[in-house]
Amino acid sequence: MSFNLPQKLPINKIYLGDALLLIQEVAVESVDLVLTDPPYFLDKLDNAWDPKKVKTKTRRQAVENLPAGMKFDPEQGRKLQSWYGEVSKKVYRILKPGGYFLSFSSPRLVHRMAVAIEDAGFHIRDMFIWLYKEGRTKASSLDRYVEEEQRNALANWKTPQVRGNFEPIIVAQKPPIGPLVKNFLKYGVGLFNFSTRLEGGYTPSNVLQTEEIEGIPPIFLVPKPSRSEKGEKNDHPTVKPVQLLQFLIRLTTKQGALVLDPFVGSGSTAIAAYLEGRNFLGFEINQHYYDIAQQRLSSVISREAGEDADTTVPPLLTLMQP
């Protein structure tokens, strides 16, 4: 059977290199879950903004002067869709039938990513929302763009940037072969594990909350990664909470499953898979982040083996044991 082919890349390792090349070394239909937080390639837009490349601008001055985070070239989204389409096709090849492909995304790019994934052959099953309260308001006053006499007309009006308090997670599935139950009994993937109860006994929901927010029931109480969870030297800008990843892994896979993160950054998915008794593969193109991931992973492995009293990842407190 094709899904049992040996890996060309030894598992339980993080590799330095381009995910699009490395994934070709992964055996066909051998991976139970792909869980990732891909790059969006928006940084360049903010840091090296070239207004000449924006074809749809209407008021040149206003666009040129907009603050970082407001600048948006629709071409950027289309490029991301095309690139993520290539990634998704490669993910499709290595996932078992019925296996899940979970992608963190951002509110203004999620439509492009979802279409890319669907066009590669996946079924879009759901959209999880990771809620958090640390988001900061980015809206800025427009006073500096207008003459003094125009300021009254703009009182209380700012750039359209409310506080960001959620990240969408696209829940896609490689189509199962035959009915879901038959597929699950053969390949071990495709259903959700409902013993994945959360603190307080809540059943899984598509709203994943990291902290208590007044008026909303505490569904998934995991703080954003603290300095100690990230590791002292971890300067990666988008570290995901390990416990959130543990929840997603536990919901979608069985013990011993193989979890791949092609854009593993500082190693959070590999650590979560390890802590959940799953196998993992991680790819990272940036030497600096690769080094951080290796260091974080080995310190968790040492801690779990009782060799190191220093903890860099908090123990799993908020998920109830199955």
Ligand SMILES: C[S@@+](CC[C@H](N)C(=O)[O-])C[C@H]1O[C@@H](n2cnc3c(N)ncnc32)[C@H](O)[C@@H]1O
């Ligand atoms: C959003 S970050 C992931 C952060 C990760 N979730 C964590 O908790 O640390 C995406 C990562 O993908 C890496 N990356 C970008 N292009 C890549 C490629 N072609 N192959 C492998 N990694 C890549 C970036 O260097 C970055 O660290």
